[in-house]
Amino acid sequence: MSVVYRLGRATVGDVLANLDDPPSYSAVRTMLRYLESKGFLRHDAEGRSFVYVPVVRTATAQRSALRELVRTFFGGSKARAVAALLDVPDTRLSDQDLERLRNAIALAKQHGH
Numbered sequence: 001m002s003v004v005y006r007l008g009r010a011t012v013g014d015v016l017a018n019l020d021d022p023p024s025y026s027a028v029r030t031m032l033r034y035l036e037s038k039g040f041l042r043h044d045a046e047g048r049s050f051v052y053v054p055v056v057r058t059a060t061a062q063r064s065a066l067r068e069l070v071r072t073f074f075g076g077s078k079a080r081a082v083a084a085l086l087d088v089p090d091t092r093l094s095d096q097d098l099e100r101l102r103n104a105i106a107l108a109k110q111h112g113h
Helices: 002-007 012-017 025-037 058-074 078-086 095-110
Strands: 041-046 049-054
Touching: 002 012, 002 049, 012 025, 012 049, 025 041, 025 049, 058 078
Parallel strands: none
Antiparallel strands: 041 049
């Protein structure tokens, strides 16, 4: 998804060329079709190739992916997901990052989340 968003439109070959450690051609094609079936992408036929284009805004796709990740790996617990992120070795949060987290927590408290 990130490659398609970054390029604005992409074929399977484009995605493969823009991944550091790409899977097989068929794996990328399958994932793009899956993302299309979920409503995140659409395709245009150009010759024998399909060119995939994002349908939803980046922020919408990010929220959806994050919601699914939290549900799948953390039993739906946002707190467990955040704790896991904070426990990742070799990552350091800047003072600005910590302030953003404080503000997000305060806002969540205000809204009863």
